[in-house]
Amino acid sequence: SAVISQKPSRDICQRGTSLTIQCQVDSQVTMMFWYRQQPGQSLTLIATANQGSEATYESGFVIDKFPISRPNLTFSTLTVSNMSPEDSSIYLCSVEAGTSGSISDTGELFFGEGSRLTVL
Amino acid sequence: GENVEQHPSTLSVQEGDSAVIKCTYSDSASNYFPWYKQELGKRPQLIIDIRSNVGEKKDQRIAVTLNKTAKHFSLHITETQPEDSAVYFCAANPWSSASKIIFGSGTRLSIRP
Numbered sequence: 001s002a003v004i005s006q007k008p009s010r011d012i013c014q015r016g017t018s019l020t021i022q023c024q025v026d027s028q029v030t031m032m033f034w035y036r037q038q039p040g041q042s043l044t045l046i047a048t049a050n051q052g053s054e055a056t057y058e059s060g061f062v063i064d065k066f067p068i069s070r071p072n073l074t075f076s077t078l079t080v081s082n083m084s085p086e087d088s089s090i091y092l093c094s095v096e097a098g099t100s101g102s103i104s105d106t107g108e109l110f111f112g113e114g115s116r117l118t119v120l
Numbered sequence: 121g122e123n124v125e126q127h128p129s130t131l132s133v134q135e136g137d138s139a140v141i142k143c144t145y146s147d148s149a150s151n152y153f154p155w156y157k158q159e160l161g162k163r164p165q166l167i168i169d170i171r172s173n174v175g176e177k178k179d180q181r182i183a184v185t186l187n188k189t190a191k192h193f194s195l196h197i198t199e200t201q202p203e204d205s206a207v208y209f210c211a212a213n214p215w216s217s218a219s220k221i222i223f224g225s226g227t228r229l230s231i232r233p
Contacts, residue, residue, distance in 0.1 A: 031219045042209060043164065043223045059121075092163065096219045108154070109221055111163040 002027055002095050006112035013119050018081045021115045023093030028073035031096040033109070034066070038089045046091075049076050083119045090114040122147040122203065122214040126224030133200055134232050141227045143210035144192040152213035153186060153193050159206045167208075168195070197229075205231045 003026040012017050023032065034046040047055040047068055055068040069077045080087050093112040123146040133139045145153075152167035170177045170184045170193065171213040177184050181200075197204055211226040 033221075042225045045220065045222070048220065061122075108166045108169075112166075113163050 001108075002029060002110040004093055004095060004110055004112035005113050008020070008092050008115055009113060010116040011118070013083050013117060016086055017083055018079055019081045019083065019117060020077050021091055023075045023076045023078070023094070023112055029095040030073070032070060032076045033094045033096075034068065034076075034078045035092045035094060035111075036089050037092060037114070043092065043115050046078070057064060080117065085119045088117055088119045090116050122150055122212055122222045124210060124212050124222050124224040125221055126210050126227060128227060129225065130230070132230040132232055135138045135200055135202065135230070137200055138231055139195075139197045139200055139204070141210065141229070142192060142196045143194070143212075143224050145212045146191070147214045148188075148191060150212040150214050153184070154209045154213075155184060155195050155209050156209045156211065156223075158209065164209060177209075200231050202231050202233065205229060209227075 005024045007022045011019060032034045032049045035043040036046055037043050045058050046066055047057045049055045049068050049070040051070045051073050057063060065081050067079045076093065078091060092114045094109045096109055121178040124143055126143045126215060131139055151172040152169065153166050157167045158164040168177060168179050168182050168184050170186050175186055181198045183196045184193060195208060205228045207228050208224050211221045213221055
């Protein structure tokens with residue numbers, strides 16, 4: 001298993017500002033993922049972050065808007081840049097607990113508690 | 121890319137009855153299908169999963185079935201209890217990406233006393 005701590009748990013931000021969300025894992029993991037969950041909606045993958053390489057972004061998400069850092073095997077940050085009210089959402093960090101690089105081997109994604117952002 | 125569709129979006133059942141949630145996927149090469157439960161204000165948690173070499177898997181009151189030919193899989197909850205009330209998400213792991221999980225739209229399950 002993996003224990004994930006996310007900070008901040010919630011924040012209220014002004015339009016045009018940026019906010020960085022931190023994700024700390026209690027063990028070394030190969031893959032870290034950032035998801036967005038808008039109110040009452042499903043989880044949408046923003047990007048996959050591997051240590052030592054640039055994050056891989058999903059369609060509809062770009063690095064300039066959501067820059068990601070992955071400096072080591074236990075930590076990652078997601079920045080939401082130049083925020084607008086449409087960015088109001090819960091952002092979740094998740095990890096695949098094994099080191100094989102394949103979710104079908106290890107069988108589980110673990111999620112942080114989420115960071116609830118409200119943009120005014 | 122992989123697309124996962126889930127229905128119904130809401131489901132209300134009498135306590136003690138069964139609940140069934142259905143999902144379809146588009147990528148025939150997907151090989152891993154987890155189900156996550158998210159209680160209000162909490163993080164999603166894995167409740168059961170199934171791999172493409174298995175047709176059915178059961179864990180106490182929860183079971184999942186997979187039909188690879190039809191590309192659909194289902195979650196069955198029997199003898200429902202109040203604590204089963206939550207949002208349930210199906211998901212698929214596309215073969216093209218070893219660790220990517222694509223989620224369905226979710227089903228809000230309510231258990232009536």
